[in-house]
Amino acid sequence: MAKSHLRLLGRATLGLGESWIPLERKVAGVLAYLALEGPTPRSKLAGLLWPETHERAARNNLVQSLRRLRRAVGGYEAVRGEGTLQLAEDLEADVTRLILSTLQGKYAEAVDLEGELIGGYDYDDCPDFADWLQAEREHLSGLWREALESEAKRLEGEGEFRKALALALRLAEADPFSEEHLRRVMRLYYLRGDRGAAMSAYHHGRERLKRELGVDPLPETQALVQVIERGAVLPGAGGRLRREIPLALWQPPVLVGREQALAQIEEAWEAGKLVFVAGEPGIGKSRLLRDFASRNGSYVWMSALPGDKGTPFAFYARALREAFGESPGLRLPSWVRRELSRILPDLFPLDPLPWRDPADRSCKDLCVRARV
Structure with missing residues (x-):
């Protein structure tokens, strides 16, 4: 017999064949509790979801709710039992799949099981059930984030930076104040060769932390951005991009x-x-x-990157770093060093002069006069 499906992550629905039937609020609560807690006495479920009602009336409300569910799904019994209730054996719940997948380390199967447990419903009139629901929501959300983090780490280690970045962005969206997620996004953009996007992610994250929490990024985040600004190799960088074409053809x-x-x-x-x-x-x-x-001696090779458009002077700053790297003993006038501190603060940690007008932002005077 084909399995029926119970969706509890997000909008609660019951799937039979090609049809998905939305669940009423109290019925969704009953099915969620049975899916996560297993067989439960009928009296306990009635007390949790109808706490202000006399025990006999609460049990009757539970019976009527399950009867309406059975009629809505064409006679299918999603909940079975007499004194103790449990889900039908052929009913597969997404919350069960999420828990088993993470426990078994099958993180790739868990990453798409996203959503708040019976999302959209609140149970303020059922305080004990509401407390249980809040704890389970946090538990399942933590399992989902664990799956994304583990799968993103695996993909990064195998050089699948594009796929790893997609998961990292989902993590950052789910927890926008996590600097660990921010650093992962920055690192993966950089590993893909898009330094500009990595810097843009950092600046957006820094502004959010300052605006919402009134704090600056952690030292670990600032250390990473310094590595990215210098265009240096990331410490402990793992995998390489896979090439489907042999190197001899590249x-x-x-x-x-x-x-x-x-x-x-x-x-x-x-x-x-x-x-x-x-x-x-x-x-x-x-x-x-x-x-x-x-054929013409030593040279410096510079490439524009897709993210350069969003970072002022990104290409110019990389070119200057390469030039100074080739000439480490180059002596520069103080005014040149101060001008360069605008876009290379890590190399020239001085207080830059203020811009005189928008035309100065082209740095064309610096290019001509400094001759670098």
Whole structure:
């Protein structure tokens, strides 16, 4: 016989075949209690959900509620028993699946079992049941977060950064004041190569903490953002992005059919001209430029990232860090160091001069005068 399904996470419904029947408030409470506590005396359920009613009347209310449920689902008995009630053996509850999946370490099965236990219903008129419900809601929410955290950690370790990030964002949405979740989001954005998005996540998180709680990020969070700002390797970074194409196809040992383009770049280079290489994605522009650069001594390779648009001077700051890394003994005038402290506070921890007008934000004077 095909199993029937009981959804208690979110809106409470009972599924039979292709049909899903919404559950009344008190019936949803009865089914939730039986799903999580197991077989329960009829008198106890009646007392929990009809506490202000005489015992006999409360038991009658319970009988009538279950009778209405049976009529609504075409005669199917979701609750069975006489003195002690229990769920039908063929009725599968999502809360049971969530508990078993997390206990067995099957976190991938648990991550989609999301939602508040019989969400949308309150039981202020049933204080003992309300206390039980609140405790169970917190318990199940904790199990769900444990599943997401464990699965995100596993995916990150295997280099599945995109999938891990999707779970990390769900965690951060569920608990927006958790700096642990914030750091995970920042780290995964950075591991995917999107430094700008990592910095944007940090700034949004910092503003939320300051606005809602009046606190600054923890030292661990600030240490992570400093690593990201420097473009450094994350301590203990685990997996690598999987490549479905062999490395030999990503970086062929010999570049064929680009002799004319290389000659044109060489000619422009010798003439002191600026070189632009344009073309459709994936035709080898980056490989062509790398081959040319390698023929002309040392070089610095910089790439724009998708998140740069949301972070002022992101590309420029990375380029300057690379340049200073190549010339660690470079001596700069004090005014240049102070200007650079605007966008490289970790390298030049000075008090920057205030912007004179919006045009200054282009830093073009700095580019010309500093000649870096």
